[in-house]
């Protein structure tokens with residue numbers, strides 16, 4: 001499989017929704033929480049995010065979108081959001097490449113890239129730590145799930 005990473009546009013919104021729902025279903029099962037924000041985000045919300053000018057990248061196997069990631073920028077900080085890889089493609093390095101692409105695509109003013117994940121999602125935490133992110137804090141999200149925030153300085 002030859003995967004290339006490229007920018008996402010509003011035209012990808014439908015495929016992004018499909019990948020995201022398939023990928024986050026495993027997190028929903030882990031926590032017994034079926035209303036996680038990535039699962040209930042609407043097509044219109046995804047389309048709006050993809051047109052707001054913040055970095056967003058897709059992983060493409062030929063014409064097929066197999067992974068996606070978006071971001072939110074606030075001054076010198078950028079949140080990595082909705083990192084998703086199609087279930088049949090996970091474990092092949094696509095997530096790592098998307099994470100690198102979004103970090104490298106951060107606007108000039110950004111000096112810290114951060115994200116959060118579920119505190120019981122050991123695999124995700126190992127994945128981010130192996131990419132150089134460090135744990136900075138914990139919080140409870142809106143539905144009571146304990147989450148860990150990790151961040152990385154942009155060089």
Ligand SMILES: CC(C)(COP(=O)(O)OP(=O)(O)OC[C@H]1O[C@@H](n2cnc3c(N)ncnc32)[C@H](O)[C@@H]1OP(=O)(O)O)[C@@H](O)C(=O)NCCC(=O)NCCS
Nearest residue numbers: 023024083084085090091092093094095096117123124127
């Ligand atoms: C988390 C996710 C984006 C990782 O993408 P991926 O393409 O499967 O990850 P990669 O293949 O690039 O993994 C890179 C490394 O992390 C490890 N890793 C990734 N996910 C892992 C997991 N769940 N458990 C254990 N190890 C994991 C891989 O084994 C690999 O290690 P290696 O380089 O030593 O072989 C993907 O599994 C996914 O979409 N998960 C569901 C949605 C989700 O939880 N998103 C993140 C929310 S914060």
